[in-house]
Amino acid sequence: MRMRRKKHGPERIAACSEYLICPDKDMPGVLHDPSEWFPDRRPVFLEIGCGKGGFASSYAASHPECNLIAVERVPDVACLALEKAKAGRGERQSDNLRILIANAQDLTRLFCEHSFAGIFLNFSDPWPKKGYAKRRLTHRLFLEQYRRLLSDHGLLYFKTDNEPLFDFSLEEFAAAGLSVEQISRDLHEDTSIKDNIMTEYESNFVSQGKPIFYAKVRFEKDHAGTTD
Template identity: 35%
Template sequence: MRVRKKPWAEPYIKEHQEYIVLDPQSYLGKWQDRFAKKQPLHVEIGTGKGQFIIQMAKKYPDVNFIGIELQESVIATALRSFLEDPTPNLQFVLTDGGDVNEFFTAHEIEKIYLNFSDPWPKTRHAKRRLTSPGFLKSYQDVLKTDGEIEFKTDNRGLFEYSLGSFNNYGMQFEYVSLDLHKSPEAEDNVETEYEQKFSPQGPIYKLVAKFNS
């Protein structure tokens, strides 16, 4: 879906670079310098308007969070929401999250969140799915040995594809739910904007997996 350009987004981002990184390669191995203190690092790829990552940062102050988003207008909206009540353990990055191994070092991240990623339903576009083998390799490069990937979607086809992709890559499943909001984990679940809007229309699927060491 094409995102409408917001004229205010670019100058707003430039005014608040203490909270948003525009040159992620320059922080290779130095991401903890962006935070008030050194803590476990969790990264959301495709942070959207920021509801999930902002709430996670408030809920878990002992974790440092990074929200990655490619769309300037979208991340500017997330940044604006965050600045209504900022916390010292959240940073945003304006870049393509598919290249995480180019700006994070090996074993730098403890957890990666993939929330409601583009399903790329056509078979010829399968390599663009964020749970395809090429992306899994980049995540494996930067996750700690026992690091996790947490994936949520409302798209049954993408969920089934992802289960197969993770399994074929030799990953270990820690949790799988075919209806997250009716599971015991629902009470502790932090929703994205998309999830909040569309969950009444059908189940939310979730899996948590680790790479075998």
């Protein structure tokens, strides 16, 4: 997500510091149990590439039984997610939402193995050029990192408007030996998939009449696929 540089970005981020987690600053080089940042121990979910944080705020409000860490690598964008998290505090029964400014590729160096119950990838950047395939968040190298982060039987929830990225992702899931439990090539017309929470990008695509592609993928503990 491109964004014009924000005036007073650092100050605005600092004003929401109760919702920001800074693992490197708190204890550099240490792997963290994500529950450290929440007052109550609950299953912790990750959203990677949260953008402005609409999904994260709605998910946290509608799932008080879970904790959610929403990750965004662009500080000016994460600032908007933080402000949304702060503004939505009154809508949440639980203090269960935190924002992390980080790149997805660093998550296994920040968090303990098998410490997340699920991961959401919502409208990840498609990186259409072949030479950039390794940057796609469903590339098998990222899937191996998710395998380390997710608990046994952990789930990956993936949504995109981009059919080539979706087809690429299905190939990567198969190569990694993962089972796709639910799949839809038109999520909003599929009555078998309940309780979808829309993201900012999704609302935009749906208003243009575009279909949304969806897959729910299960990670089993000792099932390693090919990684070459």
